[in-house]
Amino acid sequence: xxxxxEISVSKNNDVSILNIKGDVTAVTGEKLEDAYEKISAExxxxxxxxxxxxxxxxxxxxAFLISVASExxxxxxxxxxxxLSEHFQKIFHMVGLTKYMSLFPSEESALDGF
Amino acid sequence: MSTxxxxxxxxxxxxxxxxxxxxxxxxxxxxxxxxxxxxxDRIDDLKTAVSEACLNAIEHGxxxxxxxxxxxxxxxxxxSLQVAVHDKGGGIGQIDLPVIENKIEDESNTRGWxxxxxxxxxxxxxFEKTAEGKNVVRMIINLKKRSEGQGxxxxxxx
Amino acid sequence: MKINEIVKQQTADITKETHLKSSExxxxxxxxxxxxxxxxxxxxxxxxxxxxxxxxxxxLLMMIIGTFGTLRGIVVLVDLGKGSIEEIFQRGMGKNSFxxxxxxxxxxxxxxxxxxxxxxxxxxKNDIQQNKKKDLADLLNSCKxxxxxxxxxNEKLRGGIGLGDKLSGDPYTMDDQELLCTLSVQGAVxxxxxxxxxxxxxxxIVRTNLSRYLSPHTVEQVIxxxxxxxLGGDRKVVTILFSDIRNFTKITETSRPDQLIQIxxxxxxxMATTIFEYRGSLxxxxxxxxxxxxxxxxxxxxxxxxxxxxxxxxxxxMPQLNERWMNRYGFHMDIGIGIxxxxxxxxxxxxxxxxxxxxxxxxxxxxARFSGLARPGQILVTRETLTYLGTETKYSELPRTQIKxxxxxxxxxxxxxx
Numbered sequence: 170x171x172x173x174x175e176i177s178v179s180k181n182n183d184v185s186i187l188n189i190k191g192d193v194t195a196v197t198g199e200k201l202e203d204a205y206e207k208i209s210a211e212x213x214x215x216x217x218x219x220x221x222x223x224x225x226x227x228x229x230x231x232a233f234l235i236s237v238a239s240e241x242x243x244x245x246x247x248x249x250x251x252x253l254s255e256h257f258q259k260i261f262h263m264v265g266l267t268k269y270m271s272l273f274p275s276e277e278s279a280l281d282g283f
Numbered sequence: 284m285s286t287x288x289x290x291x292x293x294x295x296x297x298x299x300x301x302x303x304x305x306x307x308x309x310x311x312x313x314x315x316x317x318x319x320x321x322x323x324d325r326i327d328d329l330k331t332a333v334s335e336a337c338l339n340a341i342e343h344g345x346x347x348x349x350x351x352x353x354x355x356x357x358x359x360x361x362x363s364l365q366v367a368v369h370d371k372g373g374g375i376g377q378i379d380l381p382v383i384e385n386k387i388e389d390e391s392n393t394r395g396w397x398x399x400x401x402x403x404x405x406x407x408x409x410f411e412k413t414a415e416g417k418n419v420v421r422m423i424i425n426l427k428k429r430s431e432g433q434g435x436x437x438x439x440x441x
Numbered sequence: 442m443k444i445n446e447i448v449k450q451q452t453a454d455i456t457k458e459t460h461l462k463s464s465e466x467x468x469x470x471x472x473x474x475x476x477x478x479x480x481x482x483x484x485x486x487x488x489x490x491x492x493x494x495x496x497x498x499x500x501l502l503m504m505i506i507g508t509f510g511t512l513r514g515i516v517v518l519v520d521l522g523k524g525s526i527e528e529i530f531q532r533g534m535g536k537n538s539f540x541x542x543x544x545x546x547x548x549x550x551x552x553x554x555x556x557x558x559x560x561x562x563x564x565x566k567n568d569i570q571q572n573k574k575k576d577l578a579d580l581l582n583s584c585k586x587x588x589x590x591x592x593x594x595n596e597k598l599r600g601g602i603g604l605g606d607k608l609s610g611d612p613y614t615m616d617d618q619e620l621l622c623t624l625s626v627q628g629a630v631x632x633x634x635x636x637x638x639x640x641x642x643x644x645x646i647v648r649t650n651l652s653r654y655l656s657p658h659t660v661e662q663v664i665x666x667x668x669x670x671x672l673g674g675d676r677k678v679v680t681i682l683f684s685d686i687r688n689f690t691k692i693t694e695t696s697r698p699d700q701l702i703q704i705x706x707x708x709x710x711x712m713a714t715t716i717f718e719y720r721g722s723l724x725x726x727x728x729x730x731x732x733x734x735x736x737x738x739x740x741x742x743x744x745x746x747x748x749x750x751x752x753x754x755x756x757x758x759m760p761q762l763n764e765r766w767m768n769r770y771g772f773h774m775d776i777g778i779g780i781x782x783x784x785x786x787x788x789x790x791x792x793x794x795x796x797x798x799x800x801x802x803x804x805x806x807x808x809a810r811f812s813g814l815a816r817p818g819q820i821l822v823t824r825e826t827l828t829y830l831g832t833e834t835k836y837s838e839l840p841r842t843q844i845k846x847x848x849x850x851x852x853x854x855x856x857x858x859x
Contacts, residue, residue, distance in 0.1 A: 194483070194487075195487065195499075195500045195503040195504055195507075196487070196500075198503070227479060227480060227483045227504070227507070228476075228480040228483070228503070228504045228505070228506070228507030228508040229483070229487075229500060229503040229504045229507050230507065231506075231507030231508075231510065232502075232503040232504070232506040232507035232514075232532065233503070233507075234507075235506060235507070235510065235511070235512060235533075235608060236532070236533065238608075239512055239533065256472060256475075256476075259469060259472045259473075260472065260473075260476050263469070263472075263473055263476075263510070263609065264507070264509075264510030264607075264608060264609065265510045265607060265608030265609030265610065265611075266510065266608065268608060268609070269608070300806075300846070301801060301802060301803055301805070301806055302732075302801070302802075302805035302806050302809060303785065303786070303799050303800050303801025303802060303805050304801055306790055306797055306799035306801070307790065307799070307801075309797065310790050310791060310797055323795075330797075334725070334727075335727070335728065338727045341806075342727075342809060345846065346845040346846040347806040347809065347810065347845065347846040347847075348845075348846035348847075349803055349806065349846070396689065396693070396728035396729045397727065397728040400728070
């Protein structure tokens, strides 16, 4: 059974960080989208999506991330990703999300020079 | 503290003594019972009892005189619902299954079965006659406690 | 010499690189297939759990968008019978494109879209359209849909899934088409299942509601749409049949409660069966009295005729019932029937889930009175009812009578049935 998603927001200077724990699916993905909308409304221009290595992301969840990616382009936001397992890094790459959001091996490297 | 006054917990309805209107009273009582959290089976019981009481009032209390109105008063209490049906008529007479002889226009033969039903379906039934000569049938159903697994208690007002 | 060595070295390097690339490639392939398998599994889990059609379609769309990585996607369910869109969901389509496609589907283009038996891929390089499908190609292109697959839920219900360009920029491959096919079939099956469940639930509600008023056979006919009921909010001329037990008090005195209930059951069943046979409906029971209505739910040409025939049949059947009861319990039942025809208010005053069909009006009162006046075995009808009866009906006129609660005297007619 799918676990629910847990999202917490934190900040590091001018970078808004979305800490994502749990499963990102067609059902839970909406919460991720909502969290993104919320920080966007607050004026976030630099966003870091910090995933959990145990997170499970299925295609339904990816559909939400695609929306987020597309919106971020329109809003001239910059999104970075980190914390994904290798498998999901490959999936994100295959699906083309990495064209919109850059992958980083760690939180530090992601924040560095953001 | 209860923010609803006693008057605010009473609903009054007057229907013409025409057959069929008892259904309006039934639906009204059912709506209140639903709001209070009675389950569907219990609500069906209430509807049947209200129907019988109203029809009795229409037929026997008022002799189906359309100009006379049957009154239904629905009162919400903490954990029970009371429906009182009153007519202006001559009365039920004996409350138990009647022993009156069989006249052609004898009304009490059907009355008995209706009363039997009401008594069996409701938690409490009282037959009263007011000072003005009105007959009142008071029917009460109780919400069961949570532990008995039926319906839900209205939370205690502090 | 050196050049040879350099070339050799470079060739070796390139080969190594190619090997690496191909194993990397295989690895990617593997990961990709695993992801797709998980998608199929997740999809079956999510939409296999019985949900509403709406939810299934939304989830289906999301899963497919996420699988292929597209910005735009649309899923539509069309009722071919009604020629209308049942459900439609889109993501990232943009108002214009969405509007164009909806209009096209509504104006009948769906039939054409449906004719695509294979997936239609629109790509300058990969175009597999035939000439006659150019209009379709143009339509889909104008909505920025690059691939379209139709699916079939059942005879009447057809669907379609359309996707835009992939984010990655890659074209749709044969593998993609295969996967899309599989996903759409899964979706179709899930939709069909959920609709069947929704329908069963609705039918169950209808059955429960109507069984209070109509025979089981009629109820099934209603569900199958063989009969259209008139549910209401009407003023109509109907015929009311009121039947009660003349010696009920006596019976209650001499029988046990369980016997009483048994007898009432048998009596009501016999009455109800006869009423249903003549296409009447049950209005209510009042204690031991039964009220039936003719011409309300089921339209009848001559409701009075049906009601009287019911009464006659019932009276003719009573001796049989009475013999049974006499032998079993030592008593018999005397019934009196009153019939009146007049205009009443009709309608469902409950809710669709819990119907409360009401027949309201003074004509009901009068029928009740007539029933009260009827002696054991007597069928009394009013002047109104009589006017609808044909010459074959034998009757006699009784002295006019005052009716309680009403002014003036009423004409009384007794129907002969022996």
